[in-house]
Amino acid sequence: MLVILMDEQILSPACVCQTCLLADQSGQPRWRQGKLGCGHAVRKLTPQQPDQYECEMGFRIARVE
Template sequence: MLVILAGEQLLSPQQVCQNCLMADQSGQPRWRQGQLRCGQAILKLGEKTPDQFECQMGFRVANIE
């Protein structure tokens, strides 16, 4: 499940991405095959797969399972 990290809060993508010009046609982040296509990965040192991404609008996006 994708969530938007805003300070101490977790927001749903529907609350943030619906009005974003970078979102897909359904107002969702462009998430494909474990990658955020409308942003970039935030990698931690020594890790191969990111657990957070930063969208082009400046929000942090995480995939929580």
């Protein structure tokens, strides 16, 4: 599951990505083959952290299980 991390909140991508020109047709981030197609990976500080990405709009997206 993908979530958007804010300072004090965790948001659903549907709340943010619907208005993004890079989102897919359903208003979700472009997630393909285990990678975010509309952003880049962010280095983990610890191995326990979930995979994190920064989208082109500047939001931090995490993949949590």
